[in-house]
Structures are given as structure tokens and as C-alpha cells.
Amino acid sequence: MIVINTNDGSSTVQLEDSGLTYHSKHGALQESQHVFIESGLLYTLQHTAKSELHIFEMGFGTGLNCLLSFIAVNQLPVKIYYTAAELHPIPAEIYHSLNYGSIDSLRPHVDIFETMHSADWNQPVQLSPSFQLLKIQADITSMNLAQKFDIIYYDAFAPATYPDQWTEVVFKKMAEALNQQSVLVTYSSRVSVRRAMEAAGFLVQKIPGPFGKREIVRAIKQ
Secondary structure (H helix, E strand, O other): OEEEEOOOOOEEEEOOOOOOEOOOOOOHHHHHHHHHHHHHHHHHHHOOOOOEEEEEEEOOOOOHHHHHHHHHHOOOOOEEEEEEEOOOOOOHHHHOOOOHHHOOOOHHHHHHHHHHHHOOOOOOEEEEOOEEEEEEOOOOOOOOOOOOEEEEEEOOOOOOOOHHHOOHHHHHHHHHOEEEEEEEEEOOOOHHHHHHHHHOOEEEEEEEOOOOOOEEEEEEEO
8 A cells, every 4th residue: 555645635545556546536535525525425414304324434445534524514413423344444654644634624633533543443433422433344245234324435446346346236235224215425437336226226316526527426225
């Protein structure tokens, strides 16, 4: 793993042998904000009267999606229970090298970012009175999702590289883990991905993507 800068000035992680990156090279921060926060979390908050939301993230990665979720609801009267699955956590020297602490919108929450990463796996940690994080070190294809969620951030590596994480079987598992009319958001709008989601029972919407990506997907459980 190495840390690289993306075009919006925020950094991400790249796997040096394969060239895979954890976020878009066009901009890690803008991608996470657009795909997961605006199209998932804020969309849900606009369409629900719930006072608490359960979020599941497939691929904890750098923790940026979790950090942005914390910031987005920090002053709102809603409780968040955030569960994230990650088979290969990034080491401390890597997340300490990410430049999120030098970005104006993220700088006030650097201590939260550190707590997110240093927290024990498979044990819930209270990041604030209204935000709980549970990191699970597991493979999505074999883990059991016993509880129901209101939002799923599906942030696995690209389907061309890891097709087994983008199958109808996996998306059926995701659908079963969602409450009715809840959403799954992801950056991939490949035809094979949309067909797998539809076969799993989702209503699939193609919506505008962030800079550098024409479309992303918001899938709604019927």
C-alpha cells in the first residue's frame, strides 16, 4: 500500500502491485461526498422521519466515508449506528499518512478519524453520544448480516477486479439486510452490476456521478 494524492487535493491509498486505488483519482473527497453522503445519507434523511439510522459500509478502507458521515450528522438530531466490514484493514503508518487533517472541512475532526482507526475491531466504539461505530473484520461473501440497515454504502473494489463481490448472490444478501424502501449506493453503474441488483429485487436508479464519472447507482429495496 502507498498513499497518493488525487486531483481534488485529498489523498487515498493505492495497491502498488495492481494499481488499484481506494477512491477515484479525480478526487477522493468529492467522490465519497457525492456518492455516499449526498446520494445515500442525505437522501435518506430527506425521505425519512426516523430518529436513528443504521448504516452498513462494505469496505471500510481509509475511513473517509465514515468520517464524512460523522461530520454530516454532527449537528443533527439523529443517532447513527455505523457498521463497516473490511477484510484487510490498512495499517497505522498508512492512515497516518493520509492528508485529511490538512483539509479545512476535515481538520476539526482529526481526533475522530484517529479514534475510528485505532478502535478495536469487532467491538463497538462510541465516537460521540449520537454516533456509534462497529468495525467487523470479515469477507462480505461469508459474513452474516443479522440486523437490518437503512443505508448501505457499497464501496468494494471494482467489479472487473473482484467480480465475486458484485454478484446477484451478494446483492440478495444486501437486500435482505435492508429495511423496506431503504437504499444502497455505489459508484459502479456497470450493466452487469445493475442486472445483478435488479435480479436481487432492487429498483435501480442511475443518477449523475461526481466529476470524472458520468453515472452512479442508487438502488432502492422494494
